[in-house]
Amino acid sequence: MIPVQLVTGFLGAGKTTYMNRLLAATDEKICLIVNELGAINIDEQLIVKMDQEQIELSNGCICCSIQNDLSKTFYQLAAKQETFNRVIIETTGVADPAPIIQTIYYDEYLRQHFKMNAILTVVDASQMDRELFKEGIHQIAYADLILLNKTDLVSSDELDQARRRIEQLNPTVRIVETIQTEGDYELLENTFQLSRVDEQKLSQLTETSESVSSLRAITLSAERPLSRERVTRYVREVLMHYEDAMYRMKAIVRLQDEECKFVIQATNQLMGATFANEMHEGDRSVFVWIGKELDQDALARGLKACEVEQDEAYSS
Numbered sequence: 001m002i003p004v005q006l007v008t009g010f011l012g013a014g015k016t017t018y019m020n021r022l023l024a025a026t027d028e029k030i031c032l033i034v035n036e037l038g039a040i041n042i043d044e045q046l047i048v049k050m051d052q053e054q055i056e057l058s059n060g061c062i063c064c065s066i067q068n069d070l071s072k073t074f075y076q077l078a079a080k081q082e083t084f085n086r087v088i089i090e091t092t093g094v095a096d097p098a099p100i101i102q103t104i105y106y107d108e109y110l111r112q113h114f115k116m117n118a119i120l121t122v123v124d125a126s127q128m129d130r131e132l133f134k135e136g137i138h139q140i141a142y143a144d145l146i147l148l149n150k151t152d153l154v155s156s157d158e159l160d161q162a163r164r165r166i167e168q169l170n171p172t173v174r175i176v177e178t179i180q181t182e183g184d185y186e187l188l189e190n191t192f193q194l195s196r197v198d199e200q201k202l203s204q205l206t207e208t209s210e211s212v213s214s215l216r217a218i219t220l221s222a223e224r225p226l227s228r229e230r231v232t233r234y235v236r237e238v239l240m241h242y243e244d245a246m247y248r249m250k251a252i253v254r255l256q257d258e259e260c261k262f263v264i265q266a267t268n269q270l271m272g273a274t275f276a277n278e279m280h281e282g283d284r285s286v287f288v289w290i291g292k293e294l295d296q297d298a299l300a301r302g303l304k305a306c307e308v309e310q311d312e313a314y315s316s
């Protein structure tokens with residue numbers, strides 16, 4: 001399966017700067033899909049240029065008016081998949097990541113060929129008030145990795161504040177501070193490719209509930225070991241209940257009778273789980289839910305119900 005990565009970020013945050021650096025720094029064969037809003041001209045060809053490396057989708061935003069064209073483009077790429085190591089989609093600054101992710105996940109054929117791997121969001125540190133508004137807030141909430149860019153334009157206090165504001169909204173996201181999106185590319189690439197939960201960061205979180213605009217990030221923890229069956233059901237039920245209003249969830253779980261941590265991730269309705277590193281004495285389960293109008297008490301009750309009671313543990 002070909003990994004697909006999404007590069008989002010508000011207008012002028014530094015997406016193109018990042019893409020240029022990335023393309024210059026790698027030998028990989030990358031198919032880049034660029035979505036430019038440009039001047040809207042419905043008579044113009046939607047796909048204005050297609051060769052092995054770059055496809056431009058214009059005439060609208062791929063997250064809304066031309067989502068269908070994105071899907072068609074993936075069908076075309078699937079036909080010649082062996083030519084690419086990965087696909088990167090650079091969105092318009094106003095794109096909402098959800099419909100773009102869904103283009104792949106909700107299409108059975110595309111799901112067999114492509115795997116949404118990670119979402120990188122470039123954030124302009126000097127424009128945090130603007131970033132935390134509408135699409136900017138969604139892009140931060142969905143991100144696996146954030147380049148906190150334009151740090152040359154802010155004081156160290158403003159930078160700390162920007163980090164805090166991002167973490168309120170997405171407590172587990174990995175943040176890399178950059179000027180002209182320049183950073184440790186090996187680190188960026190590894191994070192970007194693996195799309196894995198930052199276990200250490202996740203396990204150190206304390207229970208909180210933060211609201212930023214209409215979004216809420218809730219962190220819950222459980223000391224007792226959890227039942228795998230109940231946890232899986234709990235996560236599925238929550239995702240089904242909130243549908244598109246649940247943006248992201250990440251959890252690191254201490255399961256009953258398992259030596260390794262169980263890691264669960266979801267984006268909208270789509271959930272994946274895997275075993276990770278060994279558990280240590282005193283490790284707890286930590287869940288982070290990010291979405292709209294979340295009911296903290298109900299989420300906490302659901303988690304509590306996954307705990308294995310002491311008498312159950314002895315009898316098993």
Ligand SMILES: Nc1nc2c(ncn2[C@@H]2O[C@H](COP(=O)(O)OP(=O)(O)OP(=O)(O)O)[C@@H](O)[C@H]2O)c(=O)[nH]1
Pocket residue numbers: 009010011012013014015016017018092093149150151152153178179180181
């Ligand atoms: N001062 C400063 N300027 C930067 C930095 N990173 C990028 N820029 C400048 O910001 C402007 C916008 O950068 P782009 O990479 O085009 O941003 P973008 O997100 O692709 O912009 P859109 O395509 O309009 O959404 C350019 O003039 C960059 O040179 C930075 O760290 N500091």
